[in-house]
Amino acid sequence: MHPTLAYIIIAVIAYLLGSISFGMIVSKLAGGPNLREVGSKNTGATNVLRVMGLKVGLIVFVMDILKALVACIIGRAWMGLNGAMLAGLMVVIGHNWPVFFQFKGGKGVASTLAVMLLTFPIPATICYIVAIALIAITRYVSLGSIVLAALFALQVIIISWGNWLVILWVLIIAGLLIARHHANIGRLLRGEENKLGSKKK
Numbered sequence: 001m002h003p004t005l006a007y008i009i010i011a012v013i014a015y016l017l018g019s020i021s022f023g024m025i026v027s028k029l030a031g032g033p034n035l036r037e038v039g040s041k042n043t044g045a046t047n048v049l050r051v052m053g054l055k056v057g058l059i060v061f062v063m064d065i066l067k068a069l070v071a072c073i074i075g076r077a078w079m080g081l082n083g084a085m086l087a088g089l090m091v092v093i094g095h096n097w098p099v100f101f102q103f104k105g106g107k108g109v110a111s112t113l114a115v116m117l118l119t120f121p122i123p124a125t126i127c128y129i130v131a132i133a134l135i136a137i138t139r140y141v142s143l144g145s146i147v148l149a150a151l152f153a154l155q156v157i158i159i160s161w162g163n164w165l166v167i168l169w170v171l172i173i174a175g176l177l178i179a180r181h182h183a184n185i186g187r188l189l190r191g192e193e194n195k196l197g198s199k200k201k
Contacts, residue, residue, distance in 0.1 A: 006079055007086055014071035014087035018094020018111060021101045022063040023048050030056055036104060044095075044106025046141055050194075061110050067091065068114035076118060085169045088115030092176060107180040109145045112173065116152055123155035139195035142184035149177040 023035050023043035032052045035043045045064055049057025068091045075087030095111045097103040116124035127148045135144035153174035160166040178185075187193040 003079070007083070010075045010078060010083050010087050011090045013074060014090035015094040016099070017067045017071045018091035018096075019098035019100045019105075020067055021095075021098050021105055022067070023060045023106060024101055026056060026060050026063070027052065032056070042106045043098075043101065043104070044108070045110050047106070064095065064106070064110035065114045068095075068111035069118060072115055072118035081119065082165070084119050085166070088119055089169065089173060091115065092173065096176065096180060107145070108177055109141075112149070112177050115173065120152070120156050120159075123152055123159070126155065127152045135196065140188065140193055141196050142181050142193060143188060146178055146181050146185065149174040 021043050023045065027033065027035055027048065030052065032048075035041070035047055035051065038047075038051050041047070045057050045061035048060045068088065071087040071091040072084045075083035075085070077083075079086070092108045092111050092115060094105075096105045096108050098105045113124075113128070116127065130151060131144040131148040134147055135141055138144075153170045156170040157167050160170075184193060
């Protein structure tokens, strides 16, 4: 098979996997609300946790991680690191803008965590530790997520300097996660961001 065709197939598979919005599916099966109408109005695990509780939030979190892991494993098995990076990017895009749910998805945090691990595991592990510590101290999930993305990009750029494809990729991956938190950044700067465990204002 021609490499170009392989990359196209990987991209399509990953995007379709990402488009499976487990937040919406689990909420519906559990008799929960329409996630687009409550809380942060996102369909990701953080909003599910706030709206439906820890148990349901963890289920969605794990499933969002698993779909990204599957996508990246397929990409890496087929086309190596480049395949994993492409799959990772497309699964996050699918999660954020799912074709099956009117292109209205989550912020891509859980999926990005999986993509990080399957592409650059050592920088990813460092980011996990820093983010968990930051969230534990501040109780701001959004702050932990933003720092995680920025730190991951910085590390990958340093270790991959000269590989412009990797640098471009990590800037897009980190940029997507940070951009999806633009409203959170504004609230953090104004001191209005909701802390983990607090009710949505």
